[in-house]
Amino acid sequence: MTVSVRDVAAAASVSVGTVSNVLNRPEKVAPSTVARVTAAIEELGFVRNDAARQLRAGHSRSIGLVVLDVRNPFFTDVARGAEDRAAEEGMTILLGNSDENTDRERAYLDLFEEQRVAGVLISPLADDLPRLQRLRDRGTTVVLVDREVPDQSFSSVAVDDVVGGYLAVRHLLDTGRRRIAFIGGPASIRQVADRLEGARRAVAETDDAALEVVATESLSVLAGRAAGEGVRERAASDRPDAVFAANDLLAMGVLQALMMQGGIDVPGEIALIGYDDIDFASAAVVPLSSIRQPAELIGYTAVDLMLKEANGESVQERVLFQPELVVRESTSARS
Amino acid sequence: MTVSVRDVAAAASVSVGTVSNVLNRPEKVAPSTVARVTAAIEELGFVRNDAARQLRAGHSRSIGLVVLDVRNPFFTDVARGAEDRAAEEGMTILLGNSDENTDRERAYLDLFEEQRVAGVLISPLADDLPRLQRLRDRGTTVVLVDREVPDQSFSSVAVDDVVGGYLAVRHLLDTGRRRIAFIGGPASIRQVADRLEGARRAVAETDDAALEVVATESLSVLAGRAAGEGVRERAASDRPDAVFAANDLLAMGVLQALMMQGGIDVPGEIALIGYDDIDFASAAVVPLSSIRQPAELIGYTAVDLMLKEANGESVQERVLFQPELVVRESTSARS
């Protein structure tokens, strides 16, 4: 059924070795032979079998990328950056979506390991570091995306989320807000914890400021809507005057809930700031202030680090980008 | 370095065949042997080499999916639906992103063919059907996503975009609008052409209605913003009183441009409707009316069709879903 090098070789009356050479090192083969083989390939519609190549090579030309949520534009941007860098090397990105679920994360890691990917980039969930450690010990290069690890045992590319959280809340305080609510979760996700930590620091600097934490199940629009409804249903005196959402998806959900049928004025009554600065943030009902991260650059750099480490050019490098405050209408001063 | 079945066999003092049996048909192996082999696998940290499996099997357990744009939530939803169905069979989705670019589309098809994927799902770009035909002739099952082909030679799952376009514009006309602008492109994309066709039909039913077409380079937020600016800069008398954007990303861009610094009132001056009903549509500056498509179901069904056809259970099936109008504030009657 399928045509192999063997068939091509027969058709061009050369050996399989020569066919392989034409495919991989045409300059080593006489031009006339190249022509004959190429013709045979065309004629028979030969297509390389990648499984056989990989088997021989010992590893694939793909890179595994596990993200927390494909629906979050931040991560698709990271993926695109990664894809760009990979394409420069003729490699491919395999995108896995853990959906903030440990089992799914593990399943993708297993899959990638069976595929013998050149490396794994992962925005890891909770602390299943031992699993990653094992993976690395068996010879797979691992780069952490948007996550650093205290013992410095992995390469990583991340953004300083403590600073990001600080910037967000500092901004809220600067515009006169005092009762800040942090909406986000689960706390096991490092990004969430760090952004909260940054928020705490900012609040601690201001005497009469208070921080309240509203935990969510996940970082989705839906979870944000639920949390927002909780806030809306409170007595007016009991509500915060500013909300810092752990990411833009949550923030958009919160915004929807607050404004639902003549609800609460944003930013009049409650100011709102998100995180990630996704494209849609600026198009929200009330254009959303946010903390910008260089998403594509993160992906690009992660692949770069992975390749370097795999080539032995460097061992464990850790890149840290700085986040940036983007002010829009959702945090305007009260009129 | 890496440990193979051979090593496991030696460690458990059985043959490689037995190890393979433990892996794939444990019920055929004596329990005590299973235990011994499993222990050896654990001990040595053995991980199956998927390339070797595939080579033997002749095809992979992955399914290729090529979409027009990963940044469009509609397609990530399709991908999730596909992933769900694939997971039920222990298979994986390989996601390729053509970015509305023929070369990239072709590159992904080549890649998938080399990988010997079990099948290819594709939302094809222009008319590179011969390429798909060849792919199919060489034995790869192909299912068209969101695209039908006149000669019925491929299985497909799609939504009736002509009906969708009709619903959108019919709604605009019903709310009293008469000068309709269709914003979208490139026209070579079937979805765009069909939605426009539907729009034409609706306009043709109403005597005093006019349709204008504003072509865009792509279906992105950016392209929408550019088109929207064009409209905004016109003399008020020259502007349409309603805009039908070929998808929600465009619509969000148009919306941003129209409202820019005290611009045009939506829906007061211009009504706006999009297409796809992505999650963010309801959270837009002005909540966006749209045409809803069952994105996840499309992906799910596409994989289903592919599996059926690959198993020879059916040849060429064509599924057509109906779109649905979702009315929000962006098309409210003028106050």
Place this chain on the structure above:
DNA sequence: CCACGTGGTTGAATCGTTTTAATGCGTACG
């Protein structure tokens, strides 16, 4: 005239898993 390169090409070995026909071994049955 012979040894010695050189540019092209060959054939066999290899990667790691799965599969299949064959084998061994014990038990039940005629």
Place this chain on the structure above:
DNA sequence: CGTACGCATTAAAACGATTCAACCACGTGG
């Protein structure tokens, strides 16, 4: 007592591309 059968396991043959040592023919320089 021998045959037959079932069960567990084995050994060897695939799958298809790549690589590498060997080889060949043909000059060229000594």
